[in-house]
Amino acid sequence: MICLMILRNSILTRQGWFDIMLDITKVYMKNIFKDFSFLIGLTILFVISGYTFFRFGNSIEPGIVFVVQTCFLIIMIYAFLQLNVISIDLTVISDKASGRCELMLANKMQLDVMIKMYNQINFLICLLPIIFLNIELFFLSIFFDIVPLKLILFNPYLILFYCLFILFMYNVSKFFIVLCLITKKLGLFRRTFSFGVFLFLPAFILIFNLMRNLGIVLTQNSLYIIFIVSLFVLNIILIFINFTTQKSLTKEKIILSFKQ
Amino acid sequence: MVYKYSQQKTERYSILVSQINKTLGQKKILKAISFSVKPNTIHAVIGPNGAGKTTLMRIILGLLKQDSGTVDFSNDAGDVSAMLETDYLFETKTAWENLEYFCGFFNLDFERQKNKILHLSKLLKVDDSLDLKTNYFSKGMKRKFTLLVTLLRDTSIILLDEPTSGVDPESRLLIRDLMFKLKTEGKTVILTSHDLAEIQKCSDTISIIQNGNILDTIENNDLLNDLEEFYFNKTRLV
Secondary structure, three states: OHHHHHHHHHHHHOOOHHHHHHHHHHHHHHHHHOOHHHHHHHHHHHHHHHHHHHOOOOOOOHHHHHHHHHHHHHHHHHHHHHHHHHHHHHHHHHHHHHOHHHHHHHOOOOHHHHHHHHHHHHHHHHHHHHHHHHHHHHHHHHHOOOHHHHHHHOOOHHHHHHHHHHHHHHHHHHHHHHHHHHOOOHHHHHHHHHHHHHHHHHHHHHHHHHHHHOOOOOOHHHHHHHHHHHHHHHHHHHHHHHHHHHHHOOHHHHHHHOOO | OOEEOOHHHHOOOOEEEEEEEEEEOOEEEEEEEEEEEOOOOEEEEEOOOOOOHHHHHHHHOOOOOOOEEEEEEOOOOOOEEEEOOOOOOOOOOEHHHHHHHHHHHOOOOHHHHHHHHHHHHHHOOOHHHOOOEHHHOOHHHHHHHHHHHHHOOOOOEEEEEOOOOOOOHHHHHHHHHHHHHHHHOOOEEEEEOOOHHHHHHHOOEEEEEEOOEEEEEEEHHHOOOOHHHHHHHHHHHO
């Protein structure tokens, strides 16, 4: 729903933009979905996620449900961040390093159109595999009767989580795109971004293991509420940051960040 | 950036650059640069590395904002296309795929551009390489395809930054012939290059830039001697 609203908003704000974007998006998506590293990443994501939940079986102990729910939420966020690293690398970083960004701006592409183009590409590239991952988990839970997974997937809070998560994906993509466009040190940005995402998984696992060791077992709803509130706050912060950075962003800032 | 449209000022010129100043950081890159380019001509901007050529190009293209001065166009400011110094082709894609991608960037219908692409690629003698991946291309081939990408938009003003850099003599001749062809079609070409012999062969007017100043703007036909000799005489005097 939010996804459709974003697309609809894009159509309304710039007449004809959607047509242009769709062509470029198709071209980029064709390019990225054929990329070997991206395909390997996707395969690993689907196999590991499926296997992780499959091995939990049909126990409905609160401890197990808590672990499954934590895994589910972490995998969703981690999968998005990992896909975002690859897609930003293959689009914005690659275009900026090769000079295509400058070419587009030199050939009269508007700055806001360029940002929207990258945002749409990265958002869709991350969104589609996440949708397929969710479909995979739904089918797994039904066909193999994975009860803890069913309990999580058929929880009404999940809808709210998905809505905020989709908005979060959109905002995070935009944030990193703008950051990538103005950074003077592309190599450092790429390494820090990849390393930060790599650290996300062990850091989260560490926190939840600590909670378990301390005997803190949250109920399904309370864990969802923690994630929903966190995503809501993060979305507000990201919207504010994106709004202020995009307002102050000029072609000159981007051009001067290129290697001279 | 203010692109003023002035009928009186620009009716005789495609581009009129007046008193452009630009400082980046602490360094003054351009100092009161002024020159004009007549329509349907090839105008060259030459100068040593760091003279301010690329900054000047970027200001004309609207990528950088000048501190003061104006850039006036006889037509719409958007009627300018540019070929930059880097070869920005997608390395793992074929030339055809690249051209399809760039048509997408420029909001052009790829199917409608196919005849034009074939025609231009024949002129540049790269038509038999359209199905090859660009990472197998030589520097010269990449440059020719980059030029082809630039010409897709079919604008009346074309800015070429080092079009013959790393290009073999035969390809230079093809690029030169293409520039003459563009001129006969009524287009205005502005180019930068370090290849003075090539500049002398193809340009109508030449501006020499050094340390952010235009040292001289000359008509190529008025040159009595070799451009290289003239260039060194000018730049040594400063």
